[in-house]
Each structure stands twice: as C-alpha cells, then as structure tokens.
Amino acid sequence: MRSCWVSGIVAACLLLCGGSSLAVAGPAVEVVVGADAPPLERLAATEWVAQVRSLFDVEAAIVESPTGDNPVVLIGSPKTNSAVADAMGADWPELSDQGHLLRSRKLKGQEALVVGGGSPVATLWAVYELGRHFGMRYTAHGDKIPAVKPKLDFTGIDKTLEPQQQQRIWRTVNDFPVGPESWGLAEQKTMLQQLAKLKYNRIMISLWPWQPFVDYEFRGTRKQTATLFFDETFPIDSDTPGRTALDRAPVFTNPDFAAAKTYDEKTAAGKKLLTGIIDEAHRLGMTVGLSISPLEFPKEFAAVLPDAPKPHGIGNLVIGPGPKQTPDDPLFRELVRTKIRAYVETYPTIDHMYFTMPEFPNWNAPAKTSWQRLDEKLGLESVIDYDAVVQAARERQTVANGDRGESAVQGNITTLDFLHNLDPDGTMLKAPDGRQIGGVLTALDPALFPIADKLVPEYIELLHFVDYTARRVVQNKELLAGLPESAAKRSMIILTLADDNVGVLPQLATSDIHALLNETQKLGWAGFSTRYWMVGDLDPTLNYLALAAFDSSVTPQQANVELIDGICGPGVAQRMTLAFDAIEKATAIIDEHDLGFAFPVPGMVMKHYASGPVPAWWEEANAAYNEAMVEMYRSQTRAGKAGRNYILYHAKRHEFAVTYFAAITALRAAAQAKKDGDNELAIEELEKALEAIYNATHCISEVAASNSDRGLIAVMAAYGFRPVSQEYERVEADE
Template sequence: MKKHWNIIGLLILSIFLFSFKPKEKDPEIIYLRENPTPGMQLAATEVQKYVYQRTGKLLPIKKFGKGKAVSAIMLICDSMKLEPEAFSLSVENSSLYLKGGSDVALLYAAYQYAELLGVRFTLHGDIIPDTPYQGSLLQCGKGDYKPLFALRGLLPFHDFPEGPDLWNEDMYKSCMTQMVKMKMNFFSLHTYPHVEPNVWVGLPEDMDKEGNVTYSYPTTLANTSRPGAWGYSAMDTRDYCCGASALFKDSIYASPLVEGLLPWPKGQDQMNEVFNRTGALWDDAFSFGKQLGIRFCAGLESPLSIPKEVAERLKEKNIAPGSREAKELLYKGIFSRIQKRHPLDYFWLWTPEGWTWGTPSKESIQSTVEDVQIARSVLSEMGDPFGFGLSGWVLGPPNDTKLFDQYLPAGDFMSSLSRLVGQERIDLGYKELSNSRMKMPVLWLEDDPALTTPQFWAGRLRSDIAESYAAGCSGIVGNFWRTRSIAPNIIAMADACWEQEDWNPDFGKPYQYVPVPTNDIRIGGVGTNYYRHIKGTEDQYLYNTQRYDLEGFKVKVPNGNYKVTFLFSETMFNEPEKRVFHLKIQDSEILRNIDVFKAAGRDSAYTITSGMVKVDNYTLNIQFEPVVGPTFLSGFIIEGKTADVNQIKGTPYRRCIDVGGGLYKDFEADLSEQVGNKQQKPRDMSATSLYQDYACHEFGPEVGNRVAAIFESLDGTVGNEGHLGFRMPRPAAWITGPGVIQPNETPWEEEAVKYAFVDSLYALRGLIKGKGNKARFDYWLNTFSCLRTMGELGCMRGLLDKQMQELSALLSENEKRSFVEDKILPLRIDLSRKWEQMIGYLMQTVYTSGELGTLINLESQTRKTYGFLTKYDKELETAYGKILPAEIGLSKTYSQSPRLIVLNERTVLDKEEDYKMEVVVLGMTNSDKVPVLMYRELGKGKFKAIKMVCEKGNIFSVQIPDNTGKTLEYYVSMEIEGKVLSYPASAPEKNSTWVRL
C-alpha cells in the first residue's frame, strides 16, 4: 500500500512541476533567405501582416544568418523534397517552419498559417475576426498539404451586369489576389461570338507588332445604356429610385473598357479601341496574376463564328468565309494576336450551347469536330505557344460524350459545365475518358435564373468535387457572376480541392456508379429558340424555347390522376398542314391531328389540355406520333391529385417542364435524354462543418453555430434529383431575362412561412460582439431581408394580376371606378412602397460590383423591361377615369443609414502600380466634411491624414501614399451629421492594409 502511495505522490509531483513549465516562447522574428523572389517576399510580408492583425505583435522580417532569434518563423523553399504546389508547417527547435515546393507554394503556406490564426479568405475580401488570437504562434497547427487537383480555378461568366462585364482593373486584380489566398491557380474566360471583346477574331495582317488590332467589328459589354440584351433595358442611372443614383459617377455606368463608346462602338476606330483596351487590361491583369502562380485561359465558341465585317475582309481577298482556308487564317490571326498582346497559358474552344438541350444533328457534330481540328492544327503549326482545351455545356454529344477524346492530343484538357445549371451531377463520361487526359468539370457556383437572389450550393459542390476526384479529374473550375452573396459556395469549392477526408465518406474508395435509366427522361428532340414575338402571352421565353422531332417523355410523378396541358407556338411554318401529329398519354391516343397553325396561326401561344389520366406506376408516359412534318412542343403542365394511400388522403400536385429551355418561373428545365448518375444518393453532401467554420469566423463564436444551422437549412435541394425542393426561397426566375421577380398567386400569409428564417436571424443580432462581426452579419441580414421583400412583392403582384382579371369582368363604369379606388389603388401604392423597401435593403449590401449589378438588373429589367410595377397603369387610368395619384411614384431620396463604400477593395498591389482608391458616400449632405484617409506603416507610429478629393457628387478618391517595401494599414473616416463613420467598420482597432509585390 505504501508503494502505491509513493507512486501516486510522484505522479502528483510531476503534474505539479509540469504545470509550472515555462510557456514556450512565441516567435520574435520572421526569417527569409537572401535575395528572395517577389513571391517569397510577399509570403513573409503576408505572415507579418496577419500575425499583427490577429495578435497585435509586429514581427520584423530579416534574412537568414543575421542574428537568428531563439524562436522564429522560418520561410523556406524546398523544391527537392516538396512538389511545386505542396507545402508543410512544422515546429522544430522552438521555431515554426513554413516550407513550400516553390515560391507559390510558400505563399500558400503563409495563407494556411493565417487561417490557423483564425483568418478566413473569400473572393470579396479577408475575414479578420474581432476577437484576437490568444494561442501560441507555434502551436496553432502543423501538417503536410498537397492539392487534390492540379488546376483549381474560376470562370467569371460575362453577359450580365452582376458579372465581369462591369469589372474594372481593381476587381480583376482583387479577384486574383483573393483566389490565391484560397489556393486557387486557374482563371478563365468564355467569349460569346460578337458580344464580348475577350478574344478578337481577325486576320494576321490586321494588327500591329504589339498586337493592337487595326481592323475589327462591333462588340461591347453590359452597360446601362445598352438596350435589349438578355432583357435589360437602357436606363439612365439618375432614374433609379431611393437615391441609388448616388452609387454611380455618371448617368451611364459601364466598364472602363467601353466608356465613351456606348452603347456600341461606331466606326473602325472605336471598334478597334474596345479590343485594344481589353488587350491592355489582359496584359496588365494577367501579368499581375502570373506573379501569384495563376494560369490563364480564354477562348471562343466552336464552330468559329465569323463577324460580318471580317467576312467582307475575307471576300476582298477572294477567300470564301466558310472555307477551311478562311478558318485557318482566322485562327492564326487569333493566336498571333494573343501571343503579341498578353500572357495566356491555355486557349479553349466551347462546343455549341444547343447541345445541352438535345441530341445535335450529324452536321452540327461534324462541323464542330472539323473546326476543333483546324484550330488545333494551326496552334501546333505555330509551335503550341499555349495549351489547348475543349469545353462546353456538355462534355460531348449525348450519344457519345467522350467523342473528342479521340481527336485531341493527350496533353489537351477536356471540360464541361454541369447540365441544368448544376442541378445534374457531373457527366458520367469523365470516368470513361483516357487516363492520360486532363479532365476538368466546370461547376455552377450559382445559376442565372435566380441571379438576383442569394444561392447556397455548398453541399452540392462538395458532392460534385468528391465525385470528380473519384472519377480521376485533375481540375475543377467554378462558374459564377457575383462574389459576396455566394461566399460559402466559393469557399466550399476551394476547400474541397485540397481536403475531403473530414466530410467525404467515400474518399479514397474506388469510383463506382450504376448507370441506370431514369423514369424522368425525354426521348428524342432537337432544342431551339426562335426569338420571335409570341402573341397572346407574356411568357416569351417559354414559348420560344421548344424542341422538334420529339418522340416523347417518361415523367416521374406520384401515383394519382392528372391532366396534361401542352404549350405550343408555331414559329416555323406559315400555312396549315405543314406539321400535324398525334399525342398519346399512358399509351392511349387522346389528342389527334394537332395542327397548331390551323388552330392559332403563326407566332401565337396555343394550349391543349388532355382529359384526366391515371398513373399507377409512378411514370406518366407521353408519346408523339408524326403525321406530316416534325413534331414539336414548348412545354407541358401536369396537374391533378395524388392517390390516397391507406388513410392518408391525396394532395394537389403540379409539375411544369419547359421543353427545350431552362428554369423559368415555376417551370423546371427540360428533362435529360441521358442516363442518370447516382440517383440513389442524396444530391447534396453534408455542409455542416463548412457553415459552422464560416459562421463562427464571420460573426463570432457567440452566434456562429446557430447561424450555421440556419444557413445550412437554406443550402441545396431536397432529395436525390437536384432540381426539386429548393431550400432557399427563389422569388426570381428567368422571364424576360435572368433574375426577374415573378408574380406569385399564393397569398403572402402562406408564402411568408418560407422566410421565417429571417426573423430567426434578427433575433440573434443582439448577441453579436465586435464591430466587424456586426457589419458582416448586417450584410447577410440585409441580403435576406431584401430576399423576403422580393417574395412579398411577388405575392403582391400576383394579387394585382388577380384583381385586374376581376376588374375586366365588371360591366359598368361606376363598378370599375369604385373597384379601382377601393381595391386596386391601395395595392398599387403599397407595391411602390414595398419596392422602395427592397431597394433600401439592397443598397445596404453594396460592397462589390456584383451587388451593383443586382441593382441594375432589378431596376432596368424587373421594373422597366418587365413592367413589374407599371404594367397595368394605363389600363387603370382608363378604368379610373383620371390620372393615378402621385403616391404610385417612387422616391428618389436615399433614406437609409449613411455608409462609406470602397467598391472591390484591394489588398495586394503590383510593384510599381499607381493606385487610386475611390470611396462612395451614401447619406451625405452638402455641409458634410470630406472623407479622410488615415494611414501608417503597419503597427508603427501615429496615423497620418489625407483629405480625399471629390470626383463627382458623393464620390471621392485618394492617391495612396508610397508604400514601397512596406505594408500600410489604413482606414477611411468621415463625419456625417455629427456621427463618425469608418471603413472598414472594425476601424481603428482592426484596419485594412496594402502590400506590394
């Protein structure tokens, strides 16, 4: 017994002595080798900055061999032991070692270390928690890191103001800086022919020795003065409501690439100027990005579309524009110009977009194969100045997805978007491609039908990237327009490219799939869009998108009794009896000799509804039988009631399919003709760990897990299919274009349940600590409040639609006048007030050009093109017998809290970049003072002040002080009506910074 007590005594003594062990000393210095590369120097500077921002300790940076401290942070490139993008963190002899296989990998190590200190990175900026890091700088983490994918990157898609159409140099460079912090290394651009200036099409002789073009064709980018494109109306920014015009310097807003050349360039000088400005930007931005290890890719669609002006140029040389000789010359011109004008690592071609909606014709496949071969051979003849790849909306034709594997050299990559704006899983063909082929799926970080609303797809992205890795893919690209409102999606993609073991139960297991046909398929049919004006409907997109040569559908529905309404518009023929067909449902012929022209004429909406049919095998079978000419269809609606099951009564059921088209209002995108992929698994993987990490760092530990639970409840879809049961409310859809608020006949009292989570978030706001945490929380609170207001607007407009139908049924003028005055006018006035409320919330979210584009979209498309507020105003005036009251108008006054906005904030500047920062002030009065830039060298001395210069109205700028060889910390301060505002919100305790390469 005495022996046992002796042992216990020794244990107690050892524990007592251990508890008084001196604390391991934190590093006092950062060491770097002599003559470091710019990348190595940046890595050391970033470590210094983030240690200071998280702890308040400013560690000096010195070269090896100059009085080494006992404890240090050592930055070392070790290309002998580590692969080029691999890095490690370790503790040896009381020092922290950051090692990388290259200077880029060392930079990754620096950012990994910052994350271990509690920093988080997003594409729109850094997240620096308000609570300082309290742990040891040595014991915050260690390990070996290696990417799962060789290429990890982004595809900011053009066309819409939410995306890169409105980006300037700052936004491109900010995006590149942040993507490297997230350890991504691939930046790509797609080019629609004749619409965007990313890639020029022309002859080798039509450029100078620097690659500036001397002959070109009209092209532009989205701008507020351009009418018609994708549903956007031209609209003076001064006509925006609620003081939103204050966000813009001029009445027209556009990218610097097209400023002064609007809405379209005129004449050769202006046409050339657009391409030459673009080339200069690519040279500047791509050169900046290459210093950070980014590889760049740009390209065109195939077959090559030849602009009219270029075709005339070819004819002058007696070359037929469609000939092989013409294409060879043009591809040589394209590649030569890129070589001369700006860096590029890869050139890609995109197969036709129409292939995603149906089986392409043999002619389409043949012409695309020939075009790709011509481009590839020209590039080879030029010595392969850059790599080559093939992408598109599908990997290949539906009947042979791996077709191009046999035509492309082994070193070229193959890529494709996921179908149905990401709702479908990755293409099964990736696994079937040769092992030597670089395979790179392009995943949707957001979709364009709901482009004005927040979208959370973290679970779906985890699922797709896990499957991509298992299928042997070597690259991942994310397609997007906005940045901040989809931050969790971008984080999910970036993180999954490096680590999956914590959340992927199949990680490391052999790739398996069971390619079983689904009962939710289309049989045959070629998709098309005629872009005609269809009479008798506001649903122009729905009736223009259609499919011909259809054989049928097998549609998944619950057992029950249903009727089917078929939607048609004859857009091809000008007389009857040119196409006639029968329709069968459940193998019974119930609609005979359908002749749409005979029934409705050309370009007119026409519907046919079947009788009730019974479904008892979970599949509604629809068959087309041609009599004369091709069958065709624009859409169909299944309506009815599900069958009673035991004591459970059936419920109403409705399902709508846009044949030949994508998501539109409550219509699903067209069904696939392809084999299903892993439908037995949920479409989304768990994203719990991601949202918990994000929310705890974004908002603080006091509310992090509770906010994470709310965010995750809004992520993805319900079930296995990927297109049913969206968890995030989607009050916007593609109508005249992307993101239009859609009328909703559901009463708001019923619809409001979907938005109850907004009140749950409001209830948490009082628990948040820290100015930065609160500002970040308020961004999301305003984002979701805006979303809820959009939902309420949809219901109000749906009620207005219903009341207008009731109005048309009234007979006497007195009845109509009274109905307008008592029922409709109060609703119409409330509709305007609700619109102002929505714009007010939206203006509080503007931090990047993405939110600015959302504002442009809602004002110029939903409000103007679609006439969301004003559609019935003239009809109401007629029924009312007098001018509508002024209250239906919208306020032009900003009535929200004052704000300082730094759009597209920069953190890393090029070595000799002449940088001017702009600040937008909302809510200022004429008597207010100007903003002041407060700055100092990082952690040293007092802040100095520079008054900013008024550029125009409420927009100010400042040329930043020289910071060669040093990091500047700064904040912007301004007094408005006695209240001092600061940017960032966490200033002056936690400030923004500038470092130079």
C-alpha cells in the same frame, strides 16, 4: 476593415526601405527569407508581416538571417532559404509543386516555424494556411480577423497539405452587370488576391464575341462591335431606387469603360483591363487562360460568310456557320484562325486557350458526314455507333435532352470534325515568344464521353459542363463515369456556385458541390472550375472548396462552422448553418420548378405579371429565404462587432429575396385583378409591387460591397422598377 495585403505592403516598405521599427507593443517576430528568394517567396514574407500585425498587434521584421533573439518564421524551402535547410535538416519531406507545410522547429534556441512549399507559389499558400491556422478567414469581400484574438504561439504546429484537386480554376469577366463583367481592374485585383489566399491556381477569363477585348479584320471586314452586358444599357437617374450606392454617372457600367465612347476607345480599355488581370494573376503565381467560342462572331462578319444565319442569342449579337459552311470549308477555317490568332497576339502571355462548344448549336446538318469522317480517322464505332450517341443524348435527363439533346450532340460532332482540321501545322496556339499555349476543350457533350479519349487529343485538357446547376449534375452523376480513364485524368468539372438562370436571388449549393467533388475525385478527375455571377453570397461554398481541395474528408458542415466561428466567435455557427441550409433549400426549389426564374434579362420581373394563382412553390421558396433572413438577424445579436457587419450583408441579401417575392406576388395579383376588370384593385397591387421593388433595392444599396451589388441595383431599376411604373401609369390612365 483595412485590407491586410495593403497594410502588409506598407509594413514591408517601412521595414525594407526605411529600416525603422514599428512602434507596436509586444514581442518581435523575425520573418526570414533567403537572400536570393524568388518574388513569390518575398511576397509571402510581406503577406505574413501584414497578418502578424493584424492578428497579434506585434512588430514583425523581414530579415535574411535570424538573430537568435526573437521567435522566427522561416519562409521558403531548403533550396531557396538556408535557414529552412538548417532548421529542417533531413526532415524536409518530399513535396509536389503544390504541396506545402507548417512545421514547428527550434533555431538558435528560439521558437521557429517553417512555412514552405514545393514551389514558390506553394510557399505563398503556406503563409495563407498559417493565417487560417491562427483564425484568419478569407472571403470574397476581404480578410476577416478572428473574433477571438489568437495567442502568438509557434509550438506544436505540424501540418502538410497536398492537393486533392490538382486544378482549381476561377472564372471571371463572363457576362451581365451582376457578374464580374462589371468589375474594373481594381476590383478584379482585389478578388484575385483573395483567390490566391483560397489557393486557386488557374484563372479563366470567359469572353463573348461582341465584347471589347480584341480587334481583328478578315477579308476587308473589321470587327466593329465592342459592348458590354449583351448591349443593354442601364440608365441611372434621380428616380432610380438605391441610387445612393451608385456614383453620379448617368449610366451604370464597368468603371474602366466609363470614359470610353468609340469602338477604339472601348477596345483599348478592354485590352488594358484583361492585361491587368493577366499580369496580376501571374504575379500571384496563377496561370491564365482565355475562354472563347471559336465558331461565333459579331454579326458584322455575316458579310464574309455566305448565307450566314440570322444573328442569335441574347440581344441577337452573334452569328456562326451557316448551311454553306462545311467542316472542311477553307474560308471558315481561315476566319476562325484569324480570330484565335488575334486573341493570342493581343494577350501574348496567356497560358491556356479554352475552346467552348456553342450552347445552342445550329451547325447540325453535317453531323452524320462528320461522324463518318471522324470514325474513319479515329475508329469511333469500335466503341459506340452514331445512332446510339444520338439516342443517349435524347434520352438523358439533363436540360439538353430530346430534340435539344440531339441538336447539342450533333453540333458537337460537326465542331469536333472542324477542330480536327483547324491547326494542321501546330502553329495556331504558338505564343509570340515561341511557347506553346495549352488547349482546353469545354462542354464536350456527355453522350460523347465514352469516346472522349479518341475524339480529343491527349495533349488537350477537358472542362465539362454537364448541366446548369450542381443539383442537376448530381441527379445525372452516372454520366460522369462514362469517361475513359485516360480522358478522366485530364478532366475538370464545372461547378455552378450560383446560376444565372436562377438569377439575382441568393444561392448556395455547397452540399451538391460536395457530392460532385467526391464523385469526380473517385473517378480520377483533375479538378474543377467555378461558374457564378454574384459572388457576395458564396463565402460558405468558397470556404468549403478551399478546405476540401486539400482535404477530401472536409464536409460542408465542418467548413461552415470553421468560417463562422472564425469571423463571428462562438455561439453563432449553429444558427448561421441553419440559414445556409435554408438558402440551399430555396435554391433547389427554384431550380426544380422554374429554371430562369430571376434571369437578369429584360422581362425578368414583368414576366410574372400574369393572371392566375401564385404557384405553391413560390411560398415554399419564400419561406426558406425568410427562415434564412430570420436566422441571420438572430445570429447578429450573438456575434462580435466584425461578425455583425459581416452577417448584416448576408441578412440584407435575404431580406432582398423575401421582398422580391412580395413584389412578384403583388404583380400576379395585379394581373388577375386587371383580367377581372377590377382596375382599382390592380392599381393597389401595382403600388404594392412598386413599393416592394423599391424596398428590395434599398436593401442592397445599404450593404453594396461590389460592382455586382451595384449592378443588381441597376438591373432592378431597368427590369423591375421602370417597367412596373410604366404599367402602373397605363392602368391608372385607364381608370
């Protein structure tokens, strides 16, 4: 389907540059912008021209004053467009800078529609809201024209929207070939344009120390590591299943790095990519921040850290503070500041820096001393004492409990002590143009929530990671109430749309996300940030969030019907909703029984090559995926053409899941046969596993719509097809 934003630019160029009319049958529409309209309002007008042509097949012209001959759409506010002031008179309501409206009026005897907002970006959102009003649906893979053509009618429209979730943050880059780390700038821009239509107002670029996005030197040691995907490589050859969906490159990677070979070339490519993301997000009215782990560094910096611990994490690529580093160590403080300033100076137009607490901290030994120092400064023990904090971390029911919980909260305490002394003169987050970049602290341990207002300065926002999946956070939602009011109002929650631990299988958690939004709104939190890897499955959740962010009464069921009715036409939503419910069930089963089940790392498939019976929950999860697949294929027969294509993508993703389960079930049987000394049966089951992996991968190659999908093909080859083939050859050689 032709992208609406592209056609809008073409239409605007024809109208503004050539002055020629578009030969499209039907009545004309005038799109009126102010003579001195800001760029975002001119973009809004261009976008509406594109949507008019897509929705109604009529001519639309951008003008600065209405002629009185045609229906008009007035873009902007009374301050930016005199025609809006004329049409609205004294009826323009008080709007926040995110508030926007659609209002039917009369102007010069013609039907008029005011499309405006309390700021230029809110006006842009109003245009996208108008498209939604007429049936346009905005998905991760582009705009979807309504299955039933709407009537061009500007009468009777009266809608005012104000945000219920003030901060709507989208995370990008991050990690893994199945995630946006594999997206080049062209794909990132396309997604950003869809996010603008879904009314996100912040972008968070999540980065790892070993990635090729910054260069710095400290005391003679220069950063040397510049890699992607935790330094894993994904070769593509003639035997790679699903290779028809890949280009002819010998290795799968982010396309913007395909020609980069050296450290400097990779870093230059990385800077160009991130700068492009930042510029495009700003063009669309969003703010942008970089998210880093300030205490972690590529392993070459062990040379400047006395007794640095061994590299840790996936791929053993990072180091952090060791036993010789105390929270007041000037050398370590200088190293951290050097790294942070490198990011600020490399990306001088960013608006925020997010400082993330280490997921698996090892800087725990100084925790008690750090607590005492913080208590002397901040009066922590007037609320809670150290032992009670540790006990709370140990006894909670999140993944990080027991010893891991104690380690997590101790690492938080030491890190907070360090951060309190990191920027005494307030210059660390000063942009080159003199602006103060906003600070955000990510992943404060929930055991510290009761003293968050004391621990974290009021000018720092808080982004909370409570547990890996939305289901797990709902089960522990009582923790959310622990924040004092002054901390809650500057807090956002991380909503896991799809978890990397559950992995490469389709996931939905919209019902749990709905529960979390309701809870955090009740508690006065400011908004949310997304967490995901594969985005193609997530349209139901994305559509729900877009609606619920401005209308807290919206339910997932209502959002699903609105999405599917718009794309597929009547008579389809009921079955697709059954499919979505089945996916949520499968997601919850896997999360409950085996967090890490399809985690996209080496061993993803072969870890299931183990003797023993197939777990009963495998059959339950597989049955749920099968139900989703069947309902989707049934839905296809009722949908219009565009809807059939849309559903096919999702049906194939769930056929992939069913076939993936067939593969690992065969692997389990092969391992048992091998243990029993029946190599002939083991070979037979390994053949079944190989065939299932091939077929599962082929399902994705048939509908691959993003580099995440293509990354999944590469992952299945590297972690599935090749290691199983090698085991098949070994067992066959033993026969």
